[in-house]
Amino acid sequence: MKKPVDYSLYLVTDHRLPLDSMEKVVADAVAGGVSCVQFRDKISDAGIMVKTAFSLKRILSDYDVPLIINDRVDIAMAVDADGVHLGQRDIPAKIAKKIIPPEMILGVSVESVDDALRAESLGVDYIGVSPVFSTPTKTDTAEAVGIEGLRAIRKVTYLPIVAIGGINISNAALVLQSGADSIAVVSAIMSARNPGDESRKFRSIINGVINT
Amino acid sequence: MKKPVDYSLYLVTDHRLPLDSMEKVVADAVAGGVSCVQFRDKISDAGIMVKTAFSLKRILSDYDVPLIINDRVDIAMAVDADGVHLGQRDIPAKIAKKIIPPEMILGVSVESVDDALRAESLGVDYIGVSPVFSTPTKTDTAEAVGIEGLRAIRKVTYLPIVAIGGINISNAALVLQSGADSIAVVSAIMSARNPGDESRKFRSIINGVINT
Numbered sequence: 001m002k003k004p005v006d007y008s009l010y011l012v013t014d015h016r017l018p019l020d021s022m023e024k025v026v027a028d029a030v031a032g033g034v035s036c037v038q039f040r041d042k043i044s045d046a047g048i049m050v051k052t053a054f055s056l057k058r059i060l061s062d063y064d065v066p067l068i069i070n071d072r073v074d075i076a077m078a079v080d081a082d083g084v085h086l087g088q089r090d091i092p093a094k095i096a097k098k099i100i101p102p103e104m105i106l107g108v109s110v111e112s113v114d115d116a117l118r119a120e121s122l123g124v125d126y127i128g129v130s131p132v133f134s135t136p137t138k139t140d141t142a143e144a145v146g147i148e149g150l151r152a153i154r155k156v157t158y159l160p161i162v163a164i165g166g167i168n169i170s171n172a173a174l175v176l177q178s179g180a181d182s183i184a185v186v187s188a189i190m191s192a193r194n195p196g197d198e199s200r201k202f203r204s205i206i207n208g209v210i211n212t
Numbered sequence: 213m214k215k216p217v218d219y220s221l222y223l224v225t226d227h228r229l230p231l232d233s234m235e236k237v238v239a240d241a242v243a244g245g246v247s248c249v250q251f252r253d254k255i256s257d258a259g260i261m262v263k264t265a266f267s268l269k270r271i272l273s274d275y276d277v278p279l280i281i282n283d284r285v286d287i288a289m290a291v292d293a294d295g296v297h298l299g300q301r302d303i304p305a306k307i308a309k310k311i312i313p314p315e316m317i318l319g320v321s322v323e324s325v326d327d328a329l330r331a332e333s334l335g336v337d338y339i340g341v342s343p344v345f346s347t348p349t350k351t352d353t354a355e356a357v358g359i360e361g362l363r364a365i366r367k368v369t370y371l372p373i374v375a376i377g378g379i380n381i382s383n384a385a386l387v388l389q390s391g392a393d394s395i396a397v398v399s400a401i402m403s404a405r406n407p408g409d410e411s412r413k414f415r416s417i418i419n420g421v422i423n424t
Contacts, residue, residue, distance in 0.1 A: 045301035046283060071258060073286035077311040078303050089257035091290050099289040 002103050005066055005082070006035040007126060007182035008206050009199065010162050012070070014190040015041040019052055025195045026056060030063045032199025033206075034189070036182075038085055040070035053079040068107065073100060083107060085128065088115070093122050107162065111142045116153045128184065129153055131165025132175060135186075147178045154179025169201050176209040214315050217278050217294070218247040219338060219394035220418050221411065222374050224282070226402040227253040231264055237407045238268060242275045244411025245418075246401070248394075250297055252282035265291040280319065285312060295319060297340065300327070305334050319374065323354045328365045340396065341365055343377025344387060347398075359390045366391025381413050388421040 011034040013022055026037060037060055039053050053075055057067050066082035069075050073096050076084040083105025086093055093108045100106065107126045110116045119127050134144045145153070150163060163180035168188045175183055183202065192198035223246040225234055238249060249272055251265050265287055269279050278294035281287050285308050288296040295317025298305055305320045312318065319338045322328045331339050346356045357365070362375060375392035380400045387395055395414065404410035 046303045047301045050303055050307065072284075074284060074289070074303060074308075074311065077286070078307045089259045091258045091262055091286060095262065095290045096286075099286065 002105060002125065003066075003082075005105060005125075005160075007160050007162050008036075008210070009034045009202050010036045010038065010164075010182050010184035011189055011199075012038045012040050012164065012184055012186045013056070014186055015043050017190065019055065022052070022190075023055055023059060025190055027059050028194075028196035029189050029199045030060060030065050032196035033203030034065065034199050036066050036068065038068040038070055038184070039081075040085075040186075042071070046072070046075060049075050050078050053081060057081065066105070068105060076100070076104065083125070085109070093119065093124055097122065109164075110153065111145060112149070113152050113156050116157045116159070120157050120159055124159065126160040126162055126182075127153075127157065128162045128164050129180070130163075132163045132180075133166025133171070135166040147174065150175065150178045150180060169198075169205065172202060172205045173209055176206065214317060214337065215278075215294075217317060217337075217372075219372050219374050220248075220422070221246045221414050222248045222250065222376075222394050222396035223401055223411075224250045224252050224376065224396055224398045225268070226398055227255055229402065231267065234264070234402075235267060235271060237402055239271050240406075240408035241401050241411045242272060242277050244408035245415030246277065246411050248278050248280065250280040250282055250396070251293075252297075252398075254283070258284065258287060261287050262290050265293060269293065278317070280317060288312070288316065295337070297321070305331065305336055309334065321376075322365065323357060324361070325364050325368050328369045328371070332369050332371055336371065338372040338374055338394075339365075339369065340374045340376050341392065342375075344375045344392075345378025345383070347378040359386065362387065362390045362392060381410075381417065384414060384417045385421055388418065 011029050060067050068083035068085050069081045070085045071090045073084050085107040087109045105125045108119045108124050109128045109130045131144050160181045162182040162184050163175045164184035167183045172183050189195050189198050223241050253261050272279050280295035280297050281293045282297045283302045285296050297319040299321045317337045320331045320336050321340045321342045343356050372393045374394040374396050375387045376396035379395045384395050401407050401410050
């Protein structure tokens with residue numbers, strides 16, 4: 001049985017930070033209201049990734065915040081992470097579902113209504129709509145989905161929608177009002193001067209939208 | 213129950229080849245006497261790796277030659293490969309053993325007697341002694357183990373030894389006479405003008421040593 005996940009403020013880590021800085025940022029961010037963390041690292045050796053993921057898991061367990069691993073299903077299984085997130089160029093979700101434990105959360109990136117319908121039919125747990133706006137963090141993604149695209153996806157699926165890509169303090173409320181259940185951020189928190197304070201600002205916006 | 217593997221002529225693929233060329237080279241090499249193939253790709257997206265691995269598996273199944281996946285335990289599980297090979301910087305073998313199916317072959321790279329002893333205590337199926345000689349294919353590896361190093365490792369372990377790194381037609385016999393059960397090659401076959409003929413030359417050397 002999968003445990004329910006609060007995706008509302010979803011932090012994606014940035015592999016450009018050294019481990020000690022990343023640990024500090026993640027701890028501050030979670031204390032500030034981040035409810036879910038995705039470890040994303042497209043450059044390190046798997047041995048390093050295992051160490052980093054174990055370290056993040058230890059930090060997050062104090063807050064009961066789930067850890068989701070990007071791309072590497074094996075790393076997710078190796079550290080017994082709560083979930084795995086697969087992009088369009090990663091192991092196909094259909095195949096990943098056959099190898100992950102039944103309790104592991106499976107999220108996939110979608111860029112269109114068709115992607116979202118396909119993801120729902122595969123029985124994934126949430127979709128990451130990406131990129132909502134254009135973003136400097138990922139250069140390999142498709143054209144921005146936009147607010148209209150997000151609304152269109154919301155109309156066709158009951159799955160939790162994590163919106164990602166170019167989301168910041170000024171557009172977060174609009175994204176949530178346009179059908180996203182969650183906002184995911186990388187640089188807005190990872191590169192913030194004070195990641196804890198920045199997380200609290202996002203948290204306050206989210207709570208404001210949820211309560212209206 | 214793991215099926216017995218003939219490691220004697222072990223081909224490691226080169227990701228610099230496009231898929232269609234790689235398929236052709238592997239098919240020719242296997243027809244020429246390669247007995248085991250490791251798919252090694254450190255650059256492609258996982259989605260591409262899954263496709264390539266499935267394609268190699270199809271080719272190899274005609275010859276009953278096992279497919280071993282380098283580094284990515286998840287890709288090995290996704291395509292139900294025969295085995296996985298882990299380098300010193302990949303997921304630690306001890307952790308990998310917990311997530312792979314019991315029948316999956318597990319091989320690890322070792323660079324020293326200590327590594328070999330540790331690998332044996334972990335219950336791996338074979339060790340790749342690497343690099344025996346210095347090699348242009350991998351630039352991230354330690355100093356060459358050399359013939360003396362190979363002999364020293366042979367003395368301490370009963371595990372099958374796959375020797376890799378700088379092995380060619382002229383030194384293959386010496387490597388086998390120095391304790392290796394198998395020679396692994398990348399460029400000597402992958403970059404050969406005629407991979408089938410080159411494989412037959414290696415096969416003939418191997419059979420010559422085995423029968424003397």
